[in-house]
Amino acid sequence: MKRIHKLIESLNYEELVELKNKLEEGTLSSAIKKKLERFKNLNKICPVCNTPVGDEGLTLIFGPSNFKKKATFDGTDCLEYFLYKIRK
Numbered sequence: 001m002k003r004i005h006k007l008i009e010s011l012n013y014e015e016l017v018e019l020k021n022k023l024e025e026g027t028l029s030s031a032i033k034k035k036l037e038r039f040k041n042l043n044k045i046c047p048v049c050n051t052p053v054g055d056e057g058l059t060l061i062f063g064p065s066n067f068k069k070k071a072t073f074d075g076t077d078c079l080e081y082f083l084y085k086i087r088k
Contacts, residue, residue, distance in 0.1 A: 047071050048078035062086075 011019065022028040044053040057072040058079050073079040 044072040046074040046078050048073065048081050 008016070008019075019028070038055075044057060045051070046053050046057070051074050053072045053074045057074055058076065059070060059072045060079060060082070061068055061070050063069040071082065073082065
């Protein structure tokens, strides 16, 4: 949080006005949400082979309507293996 305060203190008048406008428009909020979403994607692990899954992963949403589960796989081979094991 100190870094944010230092950043704000380092801005000149025009930059501060632009930042305020971006906050009021919601542009800054959406940029923060997108960045947080990218962090979420980086922390995904394939449940079959335990390798980190990036943005290119395959996501499967399954389960009853009142209790949905979500699994992200690194490739089709892991997804197929997972589905094979669920069927058994």
